[in-house]
Amino acid sequence: MSRSPLDSKVSSNLVFILPGLLIYGSLVFGPIIAALVLSLTSWNGISAPEWIGFGNYISLIADEVFFKSLKNNALLMIFYCAVPVCLGVALAALVWNLKQKEQLALRTLLFLPYIMPTAVLGIIWHWLYNPAFGPFNQALKLVGLGDYALPWLGDFTFVLPAVGVVASWYFFGFCMVLFLSGMQRIDPSLFEAAKVDGAKGIRTFFFITLPLLLPEIRIALLLTIISSIKSFDLIFTMTRGGPANATLVPNIYMYQLGFQLNRYGYAAAVAIVGAILIFLVNYAVHRLVRPNHGGDAS
Amino acid sequence: MFRRIISCSMSPAVRRSAVLAGAAVIGFSLSGMVHAETLTVWDDHDSESRAAVMAELNGRFKEAHPDITLDHTIRDFADLNMTLKLAVSSGDGPDVTKVNQGAGAMGLMVKENLLVPVDDFITEYGWDKNQSDSLLARDRWSDKGEFGVGPTYGISSLAEIVGLYYNEKVLADAGVELPLTSFEDLMAAADKIKDAGKTPFMIGTAKGHLTLHMLAGITQAHIDASDREALDDLVYGHGGTFNTPGNVESAKIVQDWAQDGYFFNGYQGISGDDAVQLFVSGEGAFLISGTWYFGDMKANPDIHFMPIPGPEGVEHPLSVGGVDLAWAITSIAKDDDTKALAGEYINYMVSEDAAVTWAKAGYLPASSVPADADIEVTPLLSEGIKIWKSLNENNAIGHYPDWASPTMLKTFDDNTPLLLAGQQTPQELIDKLDADYQAYMKSK
Numbered sequence: 001m002s003r004s005p006l007d008s009k010v011s012s013n014l015v016f017i018l019p020g021l022l023i024y025g026s027l028v029f030g031p032i033i034a035a036l037v038l039s040l041t042s043w044n045g046i047s048a049p050e051w052i053g054f055g056n057y058i059s060l061i062a063d064e065v066f067f068k069s070l071k072n073n074a075l076l077m078i079f080y081c082a083v084p085v086c087l088g089v090a091l092a093a094l095v096w097n098l099k100q101k102e103q104l105a106l107r108t109l110l111f112l113p114y115i116m117p118t119a120v121l122g123i124i125w126h127w128l129y130n131p132a133f134g135p136f137n138q139a140l141k142l143v144g145l146g147d148y149a150l151p152w153l154g155d156f157t158f159v160l161p162a163v164g165v166v167a168s169w170y171f172f173g174f175c176m177v178l179f180l181s182g183m184q185r186i187d188p189s190l191f192e193a194a195k196v197d198g199a200k201g202i203r204t205f206f207f208i209t210l211p212l213l214l215p216e217i218r219i220a221l222l223l224t225i226i227s228s229i230k231s232f233d234l235i236f237t238m239t240r241g242g243p244a245n246a247t248l249v250p251n252i253y254m255y256q257l258g259f260q261l262n263r264y265g266y267a268a269a270v271a272i273v274g275a276i277l278i279f280l281v282n283y284a285v286h287r288l289v290r291p292n293h294g295g296d297a298s
Numbered sequence: 299m300f301r302r303i304i305s306c307s308m309s310p311a312v313r314r315s316a317v318l319a320g321a322a323v324i325g326f327s328l329s330g331m332v333h334a335e336t337l338t339v340w341d342d343h344d345s346e347s348r349a350a351v352m353a354e355l356n357g358r359f360k361e362a363h364p365d366i367t368l369d370h371t372i373r374d375f376a377d378l379n380m381t382l383k384l385a386v387s388s389g390d391g392p393d394v395t396k397v398n399q400g401a402g403a404m405g406l407m408v409k410e411n412l413l414v415p416v417d418d419f420i421t422e423y424g425w426d427k428n429q430s431d432s433l434l435a436r437d438r439w440s441d442k443g444e445f446g447v448g449p450t451y452g453i454s455s456l457a458e459i460v461g462l463y464y465n466e467k468v469l470a471d472a473g474v475e476l477p478l479t480s481f482e483d484l485m486a487a488a489d490k491i492k493d494a495g496k497t498p499f500m501i502g503t504a505k506g507h508l509t510l511h512m513l514a515g516i517t518q519a520h521i522d523a524s525d526r527e528a529l530d531d532l533v534y535g536h537g538g539t540f541n542t543p544g545n546v547e548s549a550k551i552v553q554d555w556a557q558d559g560y561f562f563n564g565y566q567g568i569s570g571d572d573a574v575q576l577f578v579s580g581e582g583a584f585l586i587s588g589t590w591y592f593g594d595m596k597a598n599p600d601i602h603f604m605p606i607p608g609p610e611g612v613e614h615p616l617s618v619g620g621v622d623l624a625w626a627i628t629s630i631a632k633d634d635d636t637k638a639l640a641g642e643y644i645n646y647m648v649s650e651d652a653a654v655t656w657a658k659a660g661y662l663p664a665s666s667v668p669a670d671a672d673i674e675v676t677p678l679l680s681e682g683i684k685i686w687k688s689l690n691e692n693n694a695i696g697h698y699p700d701w702a703s704p705t706m707l708k709t710f711d712d713n714t715p716l717l718l719a720g721q722q723t724p725q726e727l728i729d730k731l732d733a734d735y736q737a738y739m740k741s742k
Contacts, residue, residue: 045383132567137564150567153567154568156715156719242715243504244715261704262406
């Protein structure tokens, strides 16, 4: 059997990973380290940065706006993660029992929002919600529900759910497709055995389907949580974080601090804290959402 | 009214050629003296009609300078503000740019030596004869970071007045008699319109700054030009406070209007531009904003423009306004030839020829339009020109309060929705504005 060049010593193979390493280092590691260093300075984007140690992080602790953005982000997680995952699981269970053609049609239809750029969705939904020209309020008025025709994106009570609904609509189709692929992985003999034992649909779902879907649920949670903490374009195009910071999230706050207020060091500190949050939350999901047996437990 | 000087028997093509030839002679007498090859220009004229004017002006400048390349980029206001400082500081920005006056943009760029003073060009081209000193003062920053004094770093081509648009037909239908000569008249008219079941004020707060314009407009309409010193000191960073009875009272008036249904139903969910479109379509009796909407407003002949009237006893009320973003030369223009070409470009942008072109498109130029210019101005622009002249004569052009500190615009944006929703008292809003201002003064 011929010996592959890749079987040689690690040092000899370094040259093969060098291009990828260089690209990854310059485009990912480099900016992360730069942001970390920048977060320890006071910098207006033009003059030389001034070293202030952990001054920005200490200021963040007392920053009400930053905590408001975190709170908004936590609430948005319900719409980014919980609703799409629950809805996705429920729909996957329903669609799974349909015939091949119907299943394909529904899968395609419900997955469609996910192929659209979220910035485009934000602009479209911004128009849909418009109280003067938008079809939602026009329809409400048409059916005599004019009292419920609210300025959705300008109302302090409804603006966060109004933005969140769009995120749920965007993600639930993706979650459903992910769960359907997970259901294909489950051994059909388990369902047959349950049927022989007299288990009905709901019982089968909760005691067989759901536990065996935990690897997919974990992936769905990880991806949607990362998306919710990374959220920027959808919210920016719909509300820019307003009104009065009612939909402000850390990434928009970071943008405002850096590009509008010229506080690049402080903005970098917000970015670093956001990255740490992503790590922490993802670690928690990794630890808490684990299958007891079977499936991918990595 | 402007007199026609070109014979009506001329064909449009011949007339256009004559205008171009005249422009070339008047505007480019020094064109042979500069030898720079490329001039990079950024501006914020992003609307269709303003971009068309700029294309026309740039075309004429290019005709007179066939040997140069004009690299022209249009950015919207936010994008320009965001990228300009970074681009120039990295050595990759424009030679000539529009730049927002105030501490956040022009002040910061001057402090970091990213802009070049234009005083030599003012003397060379006589810009100070075409625009008043109080307008040029808005582009001055001292070496110590004082606003309104020191070298001049720019000059604007368009004038801006924040005033009261009113729909004559809606007012007549509600039985309101014109003219409105005092602020009390305006309040009474708003009551009458509301009683008639119509919307007194069209406004949209989801995007844009119509609330800021309304608040500042009402406050400054209560200040007589003879008492403007405190406002000048405040905005030019000499000190002062936002915490005045006038500011609190204005905030209360606006909050009362919002709470009592004087605003368009759903105003919180529409943008300022949406509000303008609705106003043009006949919704609402009044809209408070600036002359930059003349191009949109002219579509409805019932719409007119006036300064926000002051209360009884205030003879010359201030009107918020001034000039649009200034044309400035950046540190990217390093050699003398490029600086000279940049100066010549700006000279053309603030020339009488450019002013006529802007006026023809319905915009209010900052430079004076020749009395014999061949243009037919829209009724709105005619009203605007008269008001601009009167305000200048009475030294009654006020200020944008957000120029007072680099963060003031955001402080306004973060707090005015709370005021309108009744989640913040007028005094709390003013306290927030003043805290922002005092923090900036302390940091200087």
